[in-house]
Amino acid sequence: MFALRFASLFLLSTSLVTASPAPVADPAGLTVVDKRASTDIQTVFNTLKNSTDSILPKITALVSAGTATDDTVTPLINDLTAALDTATSSLSALPVSTERQTDEDIADLVAGIITDITTALGGLLGTASTIPGLGGLLSGIDTSLDQVLLGLETLLAGVLHLVANLLTGVAGLLNQLALGLTLGTLGLGGLL
Numbered sequence: 001m002f003a004l005r006f007a008s009l010f011l012l013s014t015s016l017v018t019a020s021p022a023p024v025a026d027p028a029g030l031t032v033v034d035k036r037a038s039t040d041i042q043t044v045f046n047t048l049k050n051s052t053d054s055i056l057p058k059i060t061a062l063v064s065a066g067t068a069t070d071d072t073v074t075p076l077i078n079d080l081t082a083a084l085d086t087a088t089s090s091l092s093a094l095p096v097s098t099e100r101q102t103d104e105d106i107a108d109l110v111a112g113i114i115t116d117i118t119t120a121l122g123g124l125l126g127t128a129s130t131i132p133g134l135g136g137l138l139s140g141i142d143t144s145l146d147q148v149l150l151g152l153e154t155l156l157a158g159v160l161h162l163v164a165n166l167l168t169g170v171a172g173l174l175n176q177l178a179l180g181l182t183l184g185t186l187g188l189g190g191l192l
Contacts, residue, residue, distance in 0.1 A: 041155055044090040045109045048148075051083035052113055056120035063123035069130045077137040080117070084144035091151035107162035110152065114145070114163070114182075118170045121177055138177055146181035153185075164188055 059076050062068040121138065128134050153160045164186040167174075171188040183189045 040094050041091070041106055041152070042109070044087055044094070045106060045113065047090070048083055048087040049109065049113055051086075052080065052116055055080050055083065056116055059120045060123055063127060066127075068124060068127040070133055073124065073131055074133060074137060077121075077141065081137075081140045081144045084141070084148050088144065088147040088151050091148065091155060094155055096155055103156055103159050103162060106152070106156065107159055107166060110149075110159075110163050111166035114167060114174075115170050117141070117145070118173045118177065118179075122173045125176060135178070138179065142177075142179040142181045145179065146185050149182065149185045160186060 055076055059068070059073065062072050062076075121141065124131065124134060131137075149160060149163070152163075167186060167188060171183065174183050174188065180189070
């Protein structure tokens with residue numbers, strides 16, 4: 001009876017191991033990850049973009065209508081933070097990529113997401129008096145966004161340099177929003 005339990009546990013664990021993507025060693029001894037890794041990174045950021053595209057217009061609409069308050073904005077910023085945290089978790093589950101073909105595409109996508117977030121949140125700066133918890137909410141966004149960027153850099157070393165080059169125009173707004181961790185990770189703090 002014990003042997004039967006052991007055998008079924010062994011079969012289950014080996015099926016999980018064989019179902020996961022595995023890096024392949026090339027003749028030079030380097031680890032090469034299949035091309036799905038870059039696609040998976042792109043998928044993570046496309047999913048994040050879809051999430052931000054549904055959250056950020058609501059924040060912008062509240063600012064435009066003059067109805068941005070703690071009660072209306074906090075749930076949206078919490079949703080944004082959760083979307084960033086989900087992206088971080090998804091990135092941490094991916095293998096490190098050695099593919100370089102889509103770095104520019106991913107950098108463009110990430111820079112666009114950060115620009116959208118920065119622009120939408122920048123509108124809240126004028127309504128800070130109606131949102132007493134704004135500083136804490138922005139701190140949470142900064143931490144979560146920084147974790148996404150660090151996860152990306154782990155998977156595609158050097159890509160943050162490309163992202164930073166695309167974000168020089170919004171570095172001042174990142175600073176106004178007190179997103180210091182994000183600025184530091186991108187190396188944009190010296191531009192201010």
